[in-house]
Amino acid sequence: MTLLVIAISGYFILKKVEIDNHKTMLINMIDQFSITETNEAKMDDVVHKIKEKTGARVTIIDAQGVVLYESNRDVKGMENHLNRPEVTEANSQGTGSSIRYSESVGIDFLYVAKFDEMRYIRMAYALDSIQ
Numbered sequence: 001m002t003l004l005v006i007a008i009s010g011y012f013i014l015k016k017v018e019i020d021n022h023k024t025m026l027i028n029m030i031d032q033f034s035i036t037e038t039n040e041a042k043m044d045d046v047v048h049k050i051k052e053k054t055g056a057r058v059t060i061i062d063a064q065g066v067v068l069y070e071s072n073r074d075v076k077g078m079e080n081h082l083n084r085p086e087v088t089e090a091n092s093q094g095t096g097s098s099i100r101y102s103e104s105v106g107i108d109f110l111y112v113a114k115f116d117e118m119r120y121i122r123m124a125y126a127l128d129s130i131q
Helices: 002-036 040-054 085-093
Strands: 057-062 067-070 095-101 108-116 119-126
Touching (some): 002 119, 040 057, 040 067, 085 095, 085 108
Antiparallel strands (some): 057 067, 108 119
């Protein structure tokens, strides 16, 4: 019984550590993106290249919540993202995160968003790839 409790506790501790590490990694990727990517004409290509190289989902959202660029699907018809938990938190604290189900893609994600002057940059990893 003790071994079972230790194993279960270890699993949840390791899961939290792994999620925290991925959250830090996403924040660093967003910071790097903010510094290097300012050319709006090539932004669609850039978000797809980031997705291809890192596996991270990338979403660029304007200050009103309109999705401008998205690496995992077409932005046409996407609903306003201003009330997403990670975007709301980024609005008030500069950076925000959440773990939740994506209706648009159909899987759970770890989302991290950061407000970058006039836009929100959001990156995410599928939770199953973290676990």
